[in-house]
Amino acid sequence: MIGGCGQKTTAPAAGPASSQNNAAQATINPTADVSGVDLSKWQGAVDFEKIKAAGKSYVFIRASLGNTYADPDYSHNIQKARAAGLAAGSYHFYMTDDKPDDQFANFSKHVSLQSGDLPPVVDIEKLNKNSLPNTAAELKIFLNMMEKKYGVKPIIYSGENFANEDLKGFSDYPLWLAEYNKDKTPQLPLDWKHWTFWQHTENGTVAGVEGKVDLDRFNGTQQQFQDLLIQ
Numbered sequence: 001m002i003g004g005c006g007q008k009t010t011a012p013a014a015g016p017a018s019s020q021n022n023a024a025q026a027t028i029n030p031t032a033d034v035s036g037v038d039l040s041k042w043q044g045a046v047d048f049e050k051i052k053a054a055g056k057s058y059v060f061i062r063a064s065l066g067n068t069y070a071d072p073d074y075s076h077n078i079q080k081a082r083a084a085g086l087a088a089g090s091y092h093f094y095m096t097d098d099k100p101d102d103q104f105a106n107f108s109k110h111v112s113l114q115s116g117d118l119p120p121v122v123d124i125e126k127l128n129k130n131s132l133p134n135t136a137a138e139l140k141i142f143l144n145m146m147e148k149k150y151g152v153k154p155i156i157y158s159g160e161n162f163a164n165e166d167l168k169g170f171s172d173y174p175l176w177l178a179e180y181n182k183d184k185t186p187q188l189p190l191d192w193k194h195w196t197f198w199q200h201t202e203n204g205t206v207a208g209v210e211g212k213v214d215l216d217r218f219n220g221t222q223q224q225f226q227d228l229l230i231q
Contacts, residue, residue: 034218034225036060038091038199041073043209048077048084050208057225058087058118060176060216063111066095067102070110082116087229089118091157096135097128100142104149113150117230120146121176123157127166135166143173152230155196163189174228176216195219196228 036058039046051059059081062071074090081088092107113120122142132138146154157176158167171191178199179186186198197216204215218225 034058034220034222036086036197036216036218037204037206037209038062038089038214038216039073039077039209041071043211043213045210046077046080047208048080048086051206052084052086054207056086056206057218057222058089058216060089060091060118060121062123063090063092064103064107064109065093067098067106070106074110082114087116087118087225089121089155091121091123094122094124094139094142095128096124096126096131096138099132100138101145104142104145107146108149113152113230115230118228119152119155119174119230120150121155121157122146124167125158125162125178136169139167139170143170150230157197157199158189160187160189163191167191 033055034057036056037051038060040062048059059077061074061077061081063074063078064070078088078090090107090111090113092103094103107120111120122139124139127135143154143156153173155174155176156167156170157178159178163170163175167189168191171189171193174196175188175192175194176197176199177186177188177195180199180201182200186195186200188195197218199214199216202214203212205211206213206215220228
């Protein structure tokens with residue numbers, strides 16, 4: 001991801017749009033401005049009250065990475081985000097060379113979702129050097145474990161290019177699309193017909209966060225956003 005993730009090993013934003021991608025451009029709902037940010041330890045101390053006062057509706061917060069790493073600021077961040085009245089999302093940075101059950105054990109050890117939270121997110125944007133041979137099948141195992149545990153369909157975060165190559169058959173999951181080359185019309189991966197969230201810049205600014213931060217938009221109305229939250 002992601003300023004939120006701090007994993008700058010790849011550029012998740014898509015490159016030039018595929019000429020085969022026909023109806024995959026979707027403008028933002030003109031009646032809504034449901035925006036948010038995503039965070040990890042790399043943002044340091046965050047004032048969630050100021051983020052809320054700046055008009056943001058939600059924050060995605062990194063919880064874990066691979067099969068052992070836990071973000072040291074996750075617990076503090078999610079508690080403060082909820083207290084400020086922000087919808088909080090928890091995401092896991094998926095490592096394709098770690099087994100899915102081990103990664104899920106790591107994520108679920110740290111994440112207990114509650115009413116008003118966003119569905120859990122798996123961030124997958126690169127293949128690791130020693131990726132497991134059946135990446136898609138392993139990812140499906142991880143997603144199924146997430147859905148069984150939390151009772152809601154997880155969100156997939158990725159960029160267009162990676163999704164086109166490695167995420168075929170996952171379009172029934174809500175998409176959080178990373179694409180920084182567009183203004184009002186993000187280019188969807190070929191399998192998807194709709195994006196749910198769009199991370200449109202990694203160089204944004206918002207009150208309450210020092211320095212640059214990832215900015216996100218929700219593709220829908222305030223009521224549709226509320227309907228997405230865990231009940």
